Amino acid sequence: MSLTNNLSTSMISSSSSAFLAPTSFNASRTQSVSVPLKSLNIVKCVATPQEQQIAYKTKVSRNANIAKLQAGYLFPEVARRRAAHLLKYPNAQVISLGIGDTTEPIPDVITSAMAKRSHALSTLEGYSGYGAEQGEKAVRAALASTFYGNLGIEEDDIFVSDGAKCDISRLQVVFGSDVTMAVQDPSYPAYVDSSVIMGQTGQFQKDVEKYANIEYMRCTPENGFFPDLSTVARTDIIFFCSPNNPTGAAATREQLTRLVQFAKDNGSIIVYDSAYALYMSDNNPRSIFEIPGAKEVAIETASFSKYAGFTGVRLGWTVVPKQLLFSDGFPVAKDFNRIVCTCFNGASNISQAGGLACLSPEGLEAMKEVIGFYKENTKIIVETFNSLGFKVYGGQNAPYVWVHFPGRNSWDVFSEILEKTHIVTTPGSGFGPGGEGFIRVSAFGHRENVLEACRRFQQLYN
Amino acid sequence: MYKLSACCSMSCGISLPPKMILASLRGHKQGNGRCTNVPRNVNLEKLQNNYLFPEISKRELQHLEKYPNAKVISLGIGDTTEPIPEQISLSMANYAHALSTAEGYRGYGAEQGNQVLRKAIAETFYKDVAIKDTEVFVSDGAQCDISRLQLLLGSKVTIAVQDPSFPAYIDSSVIIGQAGDFQDKTGKYQNIEYMQLGPQNNFFPNLTITPRTDIIFFCSPNNPTGHAATRKQLQQLVEFARDNGSIIIFDSAYATYVSDDSPKSIFEIPGAKEVAIEISSFSKFAGFTGVRLGWTVVPEELLFSGGFPVIHDFNRIVCTCFNGASNISQAGGLACLSSEGFQAIRAVIDYYKENARILVDTFASLGLEVYGGVNAPYVWVHFPGSKSWNVFAEILEKTHIITVPGSGFGPGGAEYIRISAFGRRERIIEASWRLEKLFSMGKSPLLTV
Numbered sequence: 001m002s003l004t005n006n007l008s009t010s011m012i013s014s015s016s017s018a019f020l021a022p023t024s025f026n027a028s029r030t031q032s033v034s035v036p037l038k039s040l041n042i043v044k045c046v047a048t049p050q051e052q053q054i055a056y057k058t059k060v061s062r063n064a065n066i067a068k069l070q071a072g073y074l075f076p077e078v079a080r081r082r083a084a085h086l087l088k089y090p091n092a093q094v095i096s097l098g099i100g101d102t103t104e105p106i107p108d109v110i111t112s113a114m115a116k117r118s119h120a121l122s123t124l125e126g127y128s129g130y131g132a133e134q135g136e137k138a139v140r141a142a143l144a145s146t147f148y149g150n151l152g153i154e155e156d157d158i159f160v161s162d163g164a165k166c167d168i169s170r171l172q173v174v175f176g177s178d179v180t181m182a183v184q185d186p187s188y189p190a191y192v193d194s195s196v197i198m199g200q201t202g203q204f205q206k207d208v209e210k211y212a213n214i215e216y217m218r219c220t221p222e223n224g225f226f227p228d229l230s231t232v233a234r235t236d237i238i239f240f241c242s243p244n245n246p247t248g249a250a251a252t253r254e255q256l257t258r259l260v261q262f263a264k265d266n267g268s269i270i271v272y273d274s275a276y277a278l279y280m281s282d283n284n285p286r287s288i289f290e291i292p293g294a295k296e297v298a299i300e301t302a303s304f305s306k307y308a309g310f311t312g313v314r315l316g317w318t319v320v321p322k323q324l325l326f327s328d329g330f331p332v333a334k335d336f337n338r339i340v341c342t343c344f345n346g347a348s349n350i351s352q353a354g355g356l357a358c359l360s361p362e363g364l365e366a367m368k369e370v371i372g373f374y375k376e377n378t379k380i381i382v383e384t385f386n387s388l389g390f391k392v393y394g395g396q397n398a399p400y401v402w403v404h405f406p407g408r409n410s411w412d413v414f415s416e417i418l419e420k421t422h423i424v425t426t427p428g429s430g431f432g433p434g435g436e437g438f439i440r441v442s443a444f445g446h447r448e449n450v451l452e453a454c455r456r457f458q459q460l461y462n
Numbered sequence: 463m464y465k466l467s468a469c470c471s472m473s474c475g476i477s478l479p480p481k482m483i484l485a486s487l488r489g490h491k492q493g494n495g496r497c498t499n500v501p502r503n504v505n506l507e508k509l510q511n512n513y514l515f516p517e518i519s520k521r522e523l524q525h526l527e528k529y530p531n532a533k534v535i536s537l538g539i540g541d542t543t544e545p546i547p548e549q550i551s552l553s554m555a556n557y558a559h560a561l562s563t564a565e566g567y568r569g570y571g572a573e574q575g576n577q578v579l580r581k582a583i584a585e586t587f588y589k590d591v592a593i594k595d596t597e598v599f600v601s602d603g604a605q606c607d608i609s610r611l612q613l614l615l616g617s618k619v620t621i622a623v624q625d626p627s628f629p630a631y632i633d634s635s636v637i638i639g640q641a642g643d644f645q646d647k648t649g650k651y652q653n654i655e656y657m658q659l660g661p662q663n664n665f666f667p668n669l670t671i672t673p674r675t676d677i678i679f680f681c682s683p684n685n686p687t688g689h690a691a692t693r694k695q696l697q698q699l700v701e702f703a704r705d706n707g708s709i710i711i712f713d714s715a716y717a718t719y720v721s722d723d724s725p726k727s728i729f730e731i732p733g734a735k736e737v738a739i740e741i742s743s744f745s746k747f748a749g750f751t752g753v754r755l756g757w758t759v760v761p762e763e764l765l766f767s768g769g770f771p772v773i774h775d776f777n778r779i780v781c782t783c784f785n786g787a788s789n790i791s792q793a794g795g796l797a798c799l800s801s802e803g804f805q806a807i808r809a810v811i812d813y814y815k816e817n818a819r820i821l822v823d824t825f826a827s828l829g830l831e832v833y834g835g836v837n838a839p840y841v842w843v844h845f846p847g848s849k850s851w852n853v854f855a856e857i858l859e860k861t862h863i864i865t866v867p868g869s870g871f872g873p874g875g876a877e878y879i880r881i882s883a884f885g886r887r888e889r890i891i892e893a894s895w896r897l898e899k900l901f902s903m904g905k906s907p908l909l910t911v
Contacts, residue, residue: 055765056736059707060676062766063616066775073781076573101569111562114790115555121753122551129541129751129884133516162602162754162788169613169783173637176503177617193782197613236500267499296496311569312789313561314602326502335506341513342633343609348602348788349752350554444569 065199068211074189074430075099081414082424089422095453097381098424100245100399100442102309104373106354107366110308113357117350131346134337135160135317139352142359143317147277147302151289157321157333159340160355162314162347164275164303165190171271171299171318172198173343174335179236182215184227186246186431186438188273191239209433218434221393221404225249229258234266240288241273243280246431246440247402248394250284256291263297269324269332270298275316276398278307278371284397295321299332306374306399307367308358315351374399377450378443384454385441388461399443402428406437413439421456505639508651514629514870515539521854522864529862535893537821538864540685540839540882542749544813547806550748550797557793571786574777575600575757579792582799583757587717587742591729597761597773599780600795602754602787604715604743605630611711611739611758612638614772614779619676622655624667626686626871626878628713631679649873658874661833661844665689669698674706680728681713683720686871686880687842688818688834690724696731703737709764709772710738715756716838718747718811724837735761739772746839748798748807755791814839817890818883824894825881828901839883842868846877853879861896 071077078098086094120126134140140155148158161167168190177199183191195201195214202212210216215235217227225247240259242251251259263270272288280286288298303316320333347355357363382395391404405413410427417423417439426442428435443450511517518538526534545551560566574580580595588598601607608630617639623631635641635654642652650656655675657667665687680699683690691699703710712728720726728738743756760773787795797803822835831844845853850867857863857879866882868875883890 055763055769056704057707057765057767057769058703058709058737059767060615060619060709062768062770062775063614063618065616066614066778069778073778076781099570103567103569105563105567106561108562111558114558114561118551118554118558118790118794120551121546121554121749122548123545127543127545127749129543129749130539131752163785165785166783173609173613174503174506175500176505177639178503179500190782197779197782199617236498263498264496267497269498269500297498309561309567309569312571312786314785314788325497327497327499328502329497330502335503338506338509338513339637341516342630342637343606345603345605345754346752348754348791350558350790351788354558 063197065197068196068201068203069193070204073193074426077430078424078426081418085418085422085424092422093452094422094424095445095449095456096424097441097443097445097450097453098426100306100444102306102311102374102444103446104309104370106309106313107363107370109360109362109366110354110357114313114350114354117353121349128349131349131352133341133344133346134158135347136349136352136356139355139359142356146359146364147287148289148319151287152295153289153319153321157319159318159320159336160347160352161316161318161340161344162351163305163316164273164301164318166344167301167316167318168271168273169194169197170339170343171301171336172200174332174339175200175237180213180215181237181239182217182232182235183239183432184219184241184244185216185433186219186428186435187239188241188245189431191271192432209429209436216432216434219244219247219249220434221391225393226251226255229262232262234268236268238263238268238270239273240270241275242284243276243398244394244400245273245276245398246394246400246426246428246435246438248396248398248400250280250282250397253285253290256285256288260288260291260294260297264293267327268297270294272298272300273302274300275303275306277302278367279375279399280397281375282397289319289321295323297324299324304355304358307371308354308363309370310351310354313348313351313354315347315355373447374443377445377447380450380454381441381443384457388457390461395443401441401443403439403441404437405439408437410436410439417460421453421460423453423456505637505641508636508641508644509633510644513633514866517870518864518866521858525858525862525864532862533892534862534864535885535889535896536864537881537883537885537890537893538866540746540884542746542751542814542884543886544749544810546749546753546794547803547810549800549806550794550803553797554753554790554794557790561790568789571789571792573781573784573786574598575787576789576792576796579796579799580757582796586799586804588727588729588759591727593729593735593759593761597759599758599760599776600787600792601756601758601784602791603745603756604713604741604758606784607741607756607758608711609634609637610779610783611741611776612640613783614776615640615677620653620655621677621679622657622672622675623679623872624681624684625656625658625874626868627679628681628685629871631711632872649869649876656872656874659684659687659689660874661831665833666691666695666698669702672702674708676708678703678708678710679713680710681715683716683724683838684834684840685713685716685838686834686840686866686868686875686878688836688838688840690720690722690837693723693725693730696725696728700728700731700734700737704733707767708737710734712738712740713742714740715743715746717742718807719815719839720837721815722837729759729761735763737764739764744795744798747811748794749810750791750794753791753794755787755795813887814883817885817887820890820894821881821883824897828898830901835883841881841883843879843881844877845879848877850876850878857897857900861893861900863893863896
């Protein structure tokens with residue numbers, strides 16, 4: 001039986017894991033363990049069904065930072081709801097426009113390169129063990145010339161990774177717990193969650209739905225989804241994603257120039273998430289480094305996930321310019337390199353072979369086609385909601401459509417849509433209080449599913 | 463094949479010992495760069511040197527620059543050299559091809575890993591100890607898992623490590639803020655408990671004199687000493703953890719190298735599920751050092767002091783700070799665990815073990831004190847009264863062989879050299895021959911003590 005068959009039937013995400021079920025300490029352990037009763041905290045665990053079992057506890061305190069997190073990470077939550085819905089309606093044709101997961105096959109030119117590298121690993125000449133933690137030289141060089149050619153970013157400013165989400169946490173480890181950060185509101189949840197985990201924040205404040213110590217920069221239709229910087233307090237780090245997940249907004253050159261100036265004036269570091277840069281239709285900057293002076297204030301993170309369908313293959317990169325210095329003059333890149341060497345061991349060599357193929361002329365052309373396909377999906381979704389009279393944002397420069405449901409609770413709208421149309425979306429409040437009243441519809445999907453979804457939206461809202 | 467650290471491309475005083483190189487870079491303003499007002503993370507300032515293995519790579523490069531025609535043999539970084547068995551790379555190639563088809567394409571996988579693979583890991587390695595597939599978290603390798611575990615545990619826990627030990631435990635502890643300041647006098651970080659190991663205590667710490675810490679990192683078979691803890695020793699360790707309410711993080715990356723009946727998993731010890739996490743890797747098992755695949759087991763029974771299950775928090779970290787191991791690597795992992803694949807891998811492991819045997823014989827025949835090499839692909843050689851960086855340099859200079867100085871693994875390694883047994887057979891034999899030449903006939907001052 002082919003092994004690919006084994007794997008293709010699985011892919012049950014964390015939604016169906018046992019983690020959400022209450023842990024049953026009384027699970028079928030028939031072993032009896034006797035423990036010396038040296039302290040009141042340690043008790044015997046005996047598997048007698050009728051008696052109440054007292055579970056052994058270590059004396060290690062739970063990390064108070066993790067305890068601050070309010071719920072599970074957003075996307076496993078959405079996945080859980082989807083799975084619960086499927087249990088309720090086993091025959092429903094559920095359409096997922098929730099988690100931004102790519103659906104179209106990876107172009108041949110790219111997978112052939114990965115297959116070739118895999119085969120080579122079985123040969124003497126082709127076998128390679130540990131690669132450079134910063135990434136294979138050829139990949140770094142190709143990234144530099146493809147994306148940063150005339151921007152003065154060099155090969156050794158680029159660190160190849162297993163994806164932007166992982167890089168965000170590694171950056172947090174570099175920064176440590178004593179820095180303050182600002183995020184757009186709404187924003188991709190990993191910035192806030194990683195900040196909480198790292199200990200940079202205070203407690204979650206239920207009344208405002210914000211963590212103490214994080215500066216939330218409200219982005220709304222009223223301010224064109226660009227924060228009013230005159231009202232933003234100084235923080236050490238500013239996370240900024242453009243084109244934006246979830247709003248789809250793309251910052252203009254003028255706006256980014258202001259952002260860079262703001263960072264310069266405040267001595268802050270921008271962490272610029274450019275994961276959707278190639279979805280840009282308008283003539284906006286695709287890299288923060290297009291803005292003069294950005295190299296002294298910004299880090300840029302990016303990913304092959306949404307360009308090449310590498311969501312499962314795992315490949316991304318982060319640019320840390322040599323010119324970026326901490327307040328004592330120490331180069332940030334040196335610390336990032338140290339983290340990369342100590343807390344990571346490089347992206348998979350096979351994935352990197354795929355990445356290199358992505359950056360060949362043929363690969364770039366092929367990626368452009370797939371991106372174009374998702375952009376067409378986006379157009380269809382935008383048109384649908386427009387025609388239904390909704391206020392619709394995004395969709396022009398990103399594979400996300402941001403639909404306004406004024407006055408409504410976004411988890412309620414999410415549930416209603418799921419219940420009535422069997423379509424999974426993502427509730428805006430999952431991205432921060434600024435997302436309340438909005439739904440994010442992602443444009444990844446097979447064309448027929450997107451068309452069917454739009455038919456169902458028409459039915460529901462007409 | 464060696465790793466290049468970005469530090470190599472930046473100019474540093476290459477003739478300086480590592481610590482001074484870093485010091486010379488502090489406060490260094492580059493060109494016309496202006497500083498931000500963001501303070502550097504004080505924990506990173508506490509790190510004394512570069513991470514050990516890029517440092518070794520750097521030395522190798524420097525040596526090659528000095529002797530461009532030298533046939534350098536790398537017995538330093540434990541990097542696998544033998545090709546991956548064909549059926550395994552074939553399954554990865556097939557999986558890659560399938561990603562180009564509608565039926566075979568897959569996007570995001572479960573962050574905890576592919577369910578079939580998790581089951582296979584549980585069944586292959588933990589069948590007799592009843593670890594469930596839901597307790598297995600697939601990763602991109604143990605080094606990454608160690609840091610994720612540190613993120614899980616946070617800055618307020620205390621740790622103990624074996625001394626000597628794999629440097630990632632200490633370095634990640636410093637980075638996360640647990641370790642306190644480095645003390646030059648002792649060569650130790652203030653808040654870390656170093657459990658000394660040596661021939662005098664049969665490479666197992668004297669737990670009666672070991673103070674309590676929250677976490678105990680324990681690697682067996684051990685990198686760098688090669689010692690595999692006995693069942694009795696591990697029982698003592700589990701009892702020690704239970705008495706102290708501590709959590710053992712058991713690194714079993716070399717379990718498949720065990721030759722005798724030493725335990726291959728901490729969970730073979732009764733009671734371990736309530737006190738231990740186990741990390742492991744496909745790196746040295748299947749030659750996946752570049753492919754990147756590993757796993758961590760967090761039993762459901764493992765609870766924090768307030769009763770909260772550790773597994774819930776680890777899952778949260780995995781979902782938030784990680785996005786799963788590469789699906790292609792996981793396909794390869796599954797193939798490794800088929801009976802055919804496992805058999806083929808065994809042959810490669812045996813190849814490296816034979817290398818280790820040759821190296822052990824070589825050193826033993828030279829009258830040197832040699833340890834390890836039986837249950838692990840590392841040979842640990844004692845040069846009493848020496849400084850290990852000097853021995854490293856002498857061996858490199860005179861035989862063009864890269865090793866790893868024991869002090870890179872902690873003060874307990876000060877007089878030792880680690881020789882790794884990964885390499886082509888002919889290189890191992892050539893290396894043995896060169897070492898024989900160096901150490902016999904009294905040619906080396908290292909043997910005068």
